[in-house]
Amino acid sequence: MNKEMIINASDDGVEIALLEDKKLVELHYEHNNSAFAVGDLYLGKVKKLMPGLNAAFVDVGFEKDAFLHYTDLSPYIKSLLKFTQQSIKSQDPNGFDFGKFQNEQEILKTGKITDVLNQKPEIVVQILKEPISSKGPRLSCELSFPGRFVVLTPFNNFVSVSRKIHSGEERKRLQKIVESIKPKNFGVIVRTAAEGKNTAELHADLMDLAEQWRSIQLNLKDAKPPKRIMSEQAKTTSILRDLLNESFQRIVVNEKGILQETKEYISRIAPEKEEIVQLYQNGQGIFDFYGVTRQVKAAFGKTVNMGSGAYLIIEHTEALHVIDVNSGTRGPDGNQEESALKTNLEAAEEIARQLRLRDIGGIIIIDFIDMKLPDNKKKLFEAMSEFMTGDRARHTILPISKFGLMQITRQRLRPEIKITTSEVCPSCKGTGKIGPSLLITDELEKDFHYLINQGHRKLKLHAHPMLIAYIKDKGFWRSLQWKWYRKHNVWLELYTDNNYQLTEYYFFDKKTDEVIKL
Template sequence: MNKEIVINAAPTGVEIALLEDKKLVELHSEKSDGRFAVGDLYLGKVKRLMPGLNAAFIDVGFEKDAFLHYTDLSPYAKSLLKFTNMAMAATDANPVDFSKFSVEPEIVKTGKISEVLGGKPHVLVQILKEPIAAKGPRLSCELSLPGRFVVITPFNNIVAVSKKIHSSEERKRLQKIIEAVKPKNFGVIVRTAAEGKNTAELYEDLGNLVNIWNTVQQNLRGAVAPTKIFSEQNKTNSILRDLLSADYNRIVTNDKNIYNETKNYIQKIAPEKAEIVNQAQGNVFDILGITKQVKGSFGKTVTLNSGAYLIIEHTEALHVVDVNSGYKNVGNNQEQNALETNLEAAAEIARQLRLRDIGGIIVVDFIDMKLAENKKKLFDTMEEVMQADRAKHSVLPISKFGLMQITRQRMRPEVNINTQEVCPSCNGSGKITSTLVLEDEIEKNLNYLITHKHKNLKLIVHPIVYGYLTKGLWWSSKLSKWNKKFGQKTRIEKDTAYQLTEYHFFDSNEEEIKF
């Protein structure tokens, strides 16, 4: 599979597209003034405890207080609170030596939030989910600092190896290396990218993360909540760190600084792939046709190559996808037609979930099939195409109602590019005032103005309405009849900028008359 990363820099921020075989599968954006990104560390102040929710609202400087649930506190929450206070009070003469830090007992899984955060202390938290709509950030106290090959987790000594490394011998080798080189009071998770790496590479990556933790300690000195303590590296590098593999064969950007940073980063983590970085001029999204894909991939209706199409709708509680066969027809067998359409739709649904980063509950109404083996084949295909999705997800078999349920973790704020706008004539109602009713309304208002001694009136309307009111001979038009009826001449003009049912009256001073 041909994989590419395209980075388009603009004054408002950076857009990042991930392509698989030239097809857009993920779209990320990083605003130049973006705050509260996933992974950022903040010193927060507990504002409110909610015993009914077993959660707390934390002030981290966002307009809405952030949410911290008890299950996100981490078993080492007491150690974190203790460390936060010590680091804030530390001085050059009395620094905190983390290797000698005494870890507190773990909290119980079924405890109460008030037992841990009673007294509303300052607490070091990490952004788990970015602010979405009217909700503030979601927080976690299970701090983790990710690197290229390992992730460190303070306050524990556990070493874990990614289960995606299938060789038991390789897993044992990596575990022995990390156990030999890791500092005290740090847990380490070995990532899939560490497979085959030597001790020097793992030690260097681990050392970089320990240095970051030391920076966090320094930044906590004398800090006043709420404040940012440490920011995750820019999204471009974090995506490269998490995604870059031998599968990617091209990275394109239009920004010289990003080009140099990306090339330096790749030379450091994967020198053999430095030549895949390319610099282009202008808007690379337009040049490579990504803008066109973005416009065609969002919206309520998504059309497939065969003529089949999806209807994607969102509610407060869940997301619904309806599969329609359209003009697709592979034979006279209805069951086979349904299967082929459903299999094609499954691949596109998996892509749409990644592309829009749809999270929560997704209900898919596939075309009905009768044979159990076809339903099983569709379920297996759905699981297979979802494997490329980095987000945690779960797929359930098709129910007796013909529905498939999927749950998916949202990785970032949902990408929702609005491809429709409210009709300016009907304001989204789907209805406009009929010509007869509009005519009566104008006549009634004209009568009102003349009765209240307004003279030399001017009426401006849409060209179509203008034609309707002035059609016929000058003595038989609707406007002429009004002039005779009210005994006063009213001028009429047309304006192409007006909506169909829009009209305004003006007095002799060319001032609009408001009703």
């Protein structure tokens, strides 16, 4: 699979698009001065204990207190509280030796919040979920620091290896290496990306993470809550950390500062891939040049069209997301059951992409086109599971129910991405809205192609003068009209009509001069 990352830097922040085989699958925004991002560490102050919820509310500087449940405290919470106080009061400018730190007794999994945080102490917490809607951040005290090959966890000494590494010999090799090089008082989780890596690479990754922990210790000195102690690394490098592999073909950046940061990061974690980073200097917007803008406009509306003519309707409620699959007026050929299966499989692939692209989380209900055969329902379930294997968010998929519905739960860490795809209509001066005009030529060509397949070889197109002018733009030999002729071997005659709206058009049969119903 060909993977590309397109990074668009602007005054407001950074936009990152991840393309797989030229298709947009993930879109990330990193706003300047953004706070309370997942992974950020804060020194907070416990404000209120809620025994009924077995939880506490912690002031981390957000307008609403953040939520910390007992199950997110970590078995080593007493050690963390002790470490926090020692770091705040430490007089040593270089900090104390964490390797000699004496851990406290672990807490019970079934304990009470009041037994642990009764004194309402100052506490180091990590953002588990960003603020969503009217809710403040959700916190965790199970601190973890992900690197390229390992994840570091303080206050314990265990070593575990990812279950996705299937070779027993490789798991034992990695376990032995990490146990011999890890710092004292740290646990290590070996990631799948560590497979085949040597001792030097693993050691360098571990030392980088241990240095992060030392920075936290120094930042806590004389700190007063609420205060941000450490920020998760820039989203650009965090995505590279999680995704960079041999299938990445290109990373394109339009800003020299981010270009240098990205090159430095890649040279550290994968020197052989440094040449894939390129600086974009074309006058056209980087997202426009690589087709990201067009794909965003096509993918983020309430209605999502697919190549076969079928489409999805995506609705959001307070409790869940609902996705309805419709065959449209141009379903695939064949009998009804085969047509339903083919459309459902196409929809499943697009839905998996939409969940990643919009970062939809929580409960998702999908109403596929009804199928009668159990084998077809099984095929659809297996296909959906396969399409979602590339999704980094934790998710669970249930087989199709007797009502023909598929239920999915997906991890929600950040607010869902919402982009308005409608545009103010120039014809009505903003009193109404139309579909995105950026996509009108795509829709027009799709209809043209469909009519040709239906046997229409002599066609006329009547449309608004601006649309006709756009189709004829760039001269005869480079116009869309000529491009469509070369592609479909059918010449489309063009006629203007000032009575049409900007995006309104009709096809006519040249022989009968009657409009063709689509």
